[in-house]
Amino acid sequence: MMVRPDHVLARVLSDSTFTTNGLLGMASGIRILARLVRCCYGPKKRLVVMTRKLDSPVLVSDTYLICKDFELEDRHQTMGVRVLQAAISTVNQAAGDGAATAAILLDSIIEGGLRQIRYGIDPAILRNGIDLATRQVLQVLPRYVQHARDDRCVVTALLRTVSLDRQIxxxxxDALDAVGADGIILVRESRKTFSELAVADALQLDNGLVMMLLAKDTLNGETRLEEPYIFLTDKVIVLAHEIRVLIEQVSALNGSLLIVAKDIEGEALSLLGTSHLAETISVAAIQAPEYGDQRLEALRDVAALTGGMVYEGRLCGPIPEEFFGRADEVVVTKCSTTFVRPHSDSSQVELRIVEVRQQSVDERLSQYDRERREKRLGNLLCKTATLSVGAQNDVEMGELLEKVRRVLYAIRTGLKHGAVPGAGATLIRAAAEAEASLAADGKTSAGANIVFKALRQPCRQLLRNAALDDALALQIMDHYSAVDDNEIYDLERRCWADPYESCVVDSLQTLSSAIQTASSVASVFLSANAAMSQHLV
Known part of the structure; x- marks a missing residue:
C-alpha cells in the first residue's frame, strides 16, 4: 500500500507497570493536584494562577475550575490526576459542593494506606478497615444536624465557598426568598455586562409559539389570551379537521384557545395560521414541554394546575368541556409561555407535588434527571425566578454560569438534607465518636485508623491557611474531639462561636458525599497491583 510522505501513522502502545512504581506515580499526581486544592481551601484561601490555551492567565480559587483541565507530563501522574478529577466530579454531581474536602480526604487516605502497605499490611485488610470506618462515620454524621436553625446559615455559608461578584x-x-427552596430558579446567560433577577408568581414553560405568524403583538413577538380554554394532548396534530373541531367548539363558547400538543404540522398548522389571520378566534399553540416519558408527566402537571385533563385520544368530534384547562391570562412569546393565575385543582396539585418529591429521592437519578424533576416541582408551586448572569467576555461568562449553577444546587441540597457545624469540627467529632464506638466493639484496625486520621486533615488545612501556629491548631482540634461540645473556632473573628450564629456550617450531604467518595476511591486504589497507560507513538 502506498503511503503519502505527509501522512503520519500512529500506533497505540500500552505501558504496564506491575510494581508499586506505577501506583506511587499515580499517588504523586493526586498529591500534586491536592496541594493546589489545599491552598484554596476555607475562608483564608489563596489564589492560583492558571494559564489557559490561547488566552491570558487568570487567578482562580474554585476547586472545580482548577481541577477540570489539569494535566501533568508523566503518564502515571496524569492517571492519578484523572482519578481525583473523577472523584471531584462525583461529589459535585451529588452535592454541588465539597470538591476540596473530597480531594484532601482522598489524598490523605491514599498516603496513609501506601505507608501501611510498605510496612507489610495486606491491602485487603486495609480496605475492610476503611469501609468499616466509613460506614460508622456516615452513621454518626446525621446526629449533628439541626434543621430548625440552619436555613439562612446554609445559604450564607455556601455562598461564601465560591468567589462571586457581590451582586450575585x-x-x-432574593431569589430563594421569593420562590423558596423548591421553586424554579433559572440561570441564563445575559446579553448585558451586568446581572439581573426577575421573579414571576406564575406557571412558566420554556416553549413558545409554534410559528411567529400567531403573534398578535408583532413588535414584541407575543400574544396575550384572556381567560383562554387550554387544550392539552400528547399527540401530534396533523389533520385540518382536528384543529377545526377545537376552533369551532371554543368559538361557540366565545373564548380564546391555547393548544399544547406534542407538535402541530401540515394542514393543521396552515389552518391555525389562517384562522388567526382571519380573526376567527384568538388562538395560540405551543409544543408540549419535556420529551419522552417526562412529556406526558409534564402535561399532567399543567392539567392539574389549570383544572383540565390531558386528552390522549384522537380528535374526531367535540371535546368534553372538563378536558379544557383555564387561566386568567396566558402570555405566549417566541420562547416561553406564562400562565397567570391558573384555575388549579388544589387536590390534584398536592398529589402531583407529593409524587414528584418521591421521584426526586431516587438516588439512581442522574443530576440532569434530578434537575428536570426539580423544575417540574417548581412549576407545580407556580414560583419562578430568572437570574440573568452578565459578564465582560465569553470565558468569564462560562465560569460564572458554572459557579452559580453549582452553588444553587449545593444550597438546595443543604436545605433539603440539613446542615452541621463547619470549620472541620463535625468531621473530627464524628471520627472521635466512630473510633470510640469501634474500640468498644473491638473492631479497630489499621484501615480504620487511616480514615480517622484523614478526617482531621480538612480542619488542619483550614487552620494552616489561616496562619495559626501549630500549638493553637492542635489545641483547637483537641477541643473539637469533645463530642458533646458544639462550638467552632471562627477563623474570621479569631474566637470561639456558635456555628449557626456565625453561619459557619457545612451541608450534611456535602460531607457525606466527600467522605463516601474519597474512601471508596481510595480503597479501590490501594487494592490495585498494576498500572497501565496508553500513548500514541
Whole structure:
C-alpha cells in the first residue's frame, strides 16, 4: 500500500507497570493536584494562577475550575490526576459542593494506606478497615444536624465557598426568598455586562409559539389570551379537521384557545395560521414541554394546575368541556409561555407535588434527571425566578454560569438534607465518636485508623491557611474531639462561636458525599497491583 510522505501513522502502545512504581506515580499526581486544592481551601484561601490555551492567565480559587483541565507530563501522574478529577466530579454531581474536602480526604487516605502497605499490611485488610470506618462515620454524621436553625446559615455559608461578584450572592438570596427552596430558579446567560433577577408568581414553560405568524403583538413577538380554554394532548396534530373541531367548539363558547400538543404540522398548522389571520378566534399553540416519558408527566402537571385533563385520544368530534384547562391570562412569546393565575385543582396539585418529591429521592437519578424533576416541582408551586448572569467576555461568562449553577444546587441540597457545624469540627467529632464506638466493639484496625486520621486533615488545612501556629491548631482540634461540645473556632473573628450564629456550617450531604467518595476511591486504589497507560507513538 502506498503511503503519502505527509501522512503520519500512529500506533497505540500500552505501558504496564506491575510494581508499586506505577501506583506511587499515580499517588504523586493526586498529591500534586491536592496541594493546589489545599491552598484554596476555607475562608483564608489563596489564589492560583492558571494559564489557559490561547488566552491570558487568570487567578482562580474554585476547586472545580482548577481541577477540570489539569494535566501533568508523566503518564502515571496524569492517571492519578484523572482519578481525583473523577472523584471531584462525583461529589459535585451529588452535592454541588465539597470538591476540596473530597480531594484532601482522598489524598490523605491514599498516603496513609501506601505507608501501611510498605510496612507489610495486606491491602485487603486495609480496605475492610476503611469501609468499616466509613460506614460508622456516615452513621454518626446525621446526629449533628439541626434543621430548625440552619436555613439562612446554609445559604450564607455556601455562598461564601465560591468567589462571586457581590451582586450575585444577594440576587441568589432574593431569589430563594421569593420562590423558596423548591421553586424554579433559572440561570441564563445575559446579553448585558451586568446581572439581573426577575421573579414571576406564575406557571412558566420554556416553549413558545409554534410559528411567529400567531403573534398578535408583532413588535414584541407575543400574544396575550384572556381567560383562554387550554387544550392539552400528547399527540401530534396533523389533520385540518382536528384543529377545526377545537376552533369551532371554543368559538361557540366565545373564548380564546391555547393548544399544547406534542407538535402541530401540515394542514393543521396552515389552518391555525389562517384562522388567526382571519380573526376567527384568538388562538395560540405551543409544543408540549419535556420529551419522552417526562412529556406526558409534564402535561399532567399543567392539567392539574389549570383544572383540565390531558386528552390522549384522537380528535374526531367535540371535546368534553372538563378536558379544557383555564387561566386568567396566558402570555405566549417566541420562547416561553406564562400562565397567570391558573384555575388549579388544589387536590390534584398536592398529589402531583407529593409524587414528584418521591421521584426526586431516587438516588439512581442522574443530576440532569434530578434537575428536570426539580423544575417540574417548581412549576407545580407556580414560583419562578430568572437570574440573568452578565459578564465582560465569553470565558468569564462560562465560569460564572458554572459557579452559580453549582452553588444553587449545593444550597438546595443543604436545605433539603440539613446542615452541621463547619470549620472541620463535625468531621473530627464524628471520627472521635466512630473510633470510640469501634474500640468498644473491638473492631479497630489499621484501615480504620487511616480514615480517622484523614478526617482531621480538612480542619488542619483550614487552620494552616489561616496562619495559626501549630500549638493553637492542635489545641483547637483537641477541643473539637469533645463530642458533646458544639462550638467552632471562627477563623474570621479569631474566637470561639456558635456555628449557626456565625453561619459557619457545612451541608450534611456535602460531607457525606466527600467522605463516601474519597474512601471508596481510595480503597479501590490501594487494592490495585498494576498500572497501565496508553500513548500514541
Amino acid at each position: 450572592p444577594g440576587m441568589i438570596e
